[in-house]
Amino acid sequence: MRQSFLLLILLISFGVKAQNSELTYAEKLGYPKGKKVLIVHVDDVGMSYESNQGAIKAIKEGVATSLSVMMPCGWVPGFVHYLKENPETDAGLHLTMTSEWKDYRWGPLAGKNQVKGMVDSEGAMWRGVADVVKNASPDEVEKEIRAQLDRARTMGFTPTHLDSHMGTLFATPEFLQRYLKVGMEEKIPVMFPGGHNSVVQVQEKIIADQLAMTQMVGKQLWDAGLPVLDDLENSSYGWKGPESGDKSEKALQKYKTQKYIEAIKNIKPGLTMVIMHCTIHSEIFPKISDSFPTREGDFLAMIDPELRKYIEKEGIILTTWREAMQRRQKVK
Template identity: 30%
Template sequence: MKSTAELLGYGPNDRLLIINADDFGLCHSSNKGIQKLLEGGIVSSATIMMPCAWAREAAVWSASHTLLDVGVHFTLTSEWDVMKWGPVYRGGSTESLVTGEGYFHRDSKSFERRADTEQVKQELIAQVEMALHMGVNVTHADNHMGSLYGLQTGRHFLTEVFDVCAGYRLPFRLPRFLQLESGAPAPPELALQALKHAAEADRRGVAVLDYLVALPFHAKPGETYAQFKSQMISLLKRLKPGVSELIIHPALVTDELTAFHSEPLKRGMEMDIFRDKEVQDAMHYEGIKQIGWKELRHYQRRNSRP
């Protein structure tokens, strides 16, 4: 079996890295931080949460920067207490996707249990269409909080995801090979499931990743930037040959961010981490090549039917 890297024309030992800034459009603080990192080539790409209040700012900016890689962060959950969002689809019922207040469910488990598959598909299409209508040159899609993967109850929505991504000819964040945070292989049952999902994506002509990596979302008590940097450098050294995507959630630490977010300081660390010379030097020393999602989209569109 060829890796995604090999399908893109790279060698079997090449380590390719996509650094994606999630949660573009979440708030103004996220937008300003992510825009700065995109313009500086620090991150490879970003994905917009189209249901959020600040999505339009992110989309309009992206429409004027079409050479940068910006995708859609499929959003079907709304996790914060004081800031909420709901569906963008307006053509019919979205009842299964929302609470009594009309917002998305707070967590992935509630979403997985209640969501109607057709309503999910309609919402995914609506989010892509909204981005396209605003002029975004959509390069890929991924998923906020992993709500579509069935991680909580086993009830996934990947069939609907593949339908939408095949229709719009977009690659999707799905790892072909699962590994634990330590870098060790995932348990055989989970690893086999990931391979099956990737094989289905291949059949549908949807390009996917080899690996998906990240550091913990929540900061450990007393965690310092130096500790976080050490963890990130260690993660980079453990990258395997193939295409890996590394997820971060950068933002400027402002009153706006701290008003609703439980991890504002961690978001600030993620804003700084890939601008850090020691981290940049580690990537260079390890021979890691940074690429963007456009390479996967180009491969997918070259090899799939219009």
Template identity: 30%
Template sequence: MAYHYDLERLGYSKNDILLMIHADDAGLSCSENAATIEALKKGTVTSFSIMVPCPWFGDIANFAKQHPQYDCGIHLTLTCEWKHYKFGPVLPYSEVPSLVDERGFFHTKREQVKKLAKPQEVKKELKAQIDRALNAGIKPTHLDSHMYTLGLTKELLDVYRELGKEYKLPIFLSDELLEGVGNLGSLQESDSIVHKVHIGNFKAMQSTGLGELYTQMLNNLTAGLNVILIHPAFDNMEMKQVCVDHPNFGSEWRQMDFDFFTDPNTAALLEERNIKPITWRELQRTIH
């Protein structure tokens, strides 16, 4: 059985409601970068992570280097889910052929990664992604996994763990996310996991909007380490083109994420409920 982070060691009580509002997918686009930066500076977002293989990596890497006070992880990437907007590995695709399609781009779906990706090539590519981030001056606080592909199989999860140990960084693990990719029961005694992970859903976005759902989430948070995963971006022409035929986690969704978590009313609700912000930088101190 995996264990939860030792939050009392960090000075918190067992009754504290701790929350990390974490922005995924920085580097994906100019829109994603701009919204993420503004959410960090003006909103309630406490952590973000960067997709190294994406075209806008250099822009967000420069921000992270110049603003080391912000919690920043590496969003380890093995898939490219977009219809027309494509990117591939950091390494030449000839070195990691099991990770790419016939055009040299990452596979679109997780199931393709599960079926085709060779663990040794996965580790080789992900080390290259981390090293590129380090060489760009980023000082990462953790590792996490785009679309949670590294939770798909025992072999991929082993690669994830190995990278965390090698770079002395916490890895984002959750039994809920493992269940979501069909791999619940693969946690080990040495794994540190997040108590509760919260993500918006497409049905709510279409009906009442994500703001109502997120308000309910915040009102219902319980003691322990909670993470809300968001994907802030602006619903502009660039992001609409990235998200063609992909409304789930699409351009409209990402604008809702940005709007809610930069709204002063959200900050007021966090204060009212005495919800305490926490970052991966703090959790790093629990790694021996």
């Protein structure tokens, strides 16, 4: 969500200044002072069989703790059937306003006639965020958000949180406001970095006034009774692979594990969501996307004993959106 998030910060203005707090949101939720508290989060569940299995195994066999589901996609039923058998899984909605791949595509759940500005010449959602911004109205975006939430509930899936595929809902202040609105109205936590944002400041190169705006949104969410992230680590999709060019699973796993360790070292105390995309290896997934090496690498890192060993050695706390919301409900 990097470019779109930066655009948001440059444009958004809620008319008031954020109030700095010495406490992190993690501390406000009752986590120990000075601790790094991570939601290790897998995006793009429901997109494919490989994505489902990668996310499930990353949580069951690895250190991942949370995931989110792309409700317009073809493998959603397969995952929801799993979820009903494993209701403890921390599963949110990866609110999907784009359909980016060439040969594998999906359309809006609200229906073409209801959200005409969200549909391209193939009857699918636009491939890129810029096209959604150009053609779709905030009303259409909100209709699609609610349609995706409605499908989840119809299937018996109660999401633990909301977040945004490709950062589309961070692309304009108007889209963001609809995203926040639905989360606050429905009392569903929303992914938004509204705390000290130490990593976000570096990755997005934001300045003090822009940081204050993100913190204001964080305060708005907190006051609405929702937990808030102190920070967001969202760089893993750009980690392409070993510089040596070694494409073996062993080399890819070692490379990705080390990259995650380096990223976690740079995270400051507080509640931080670490984003990734996990898929298992197959002959089919490369036909969907050429991103399979980085996605397979994420999966291999999550199940690497070396990453678990590092997390335990450093005393890092792993948590979920469900637990964060439960803690928020206890805070007056």
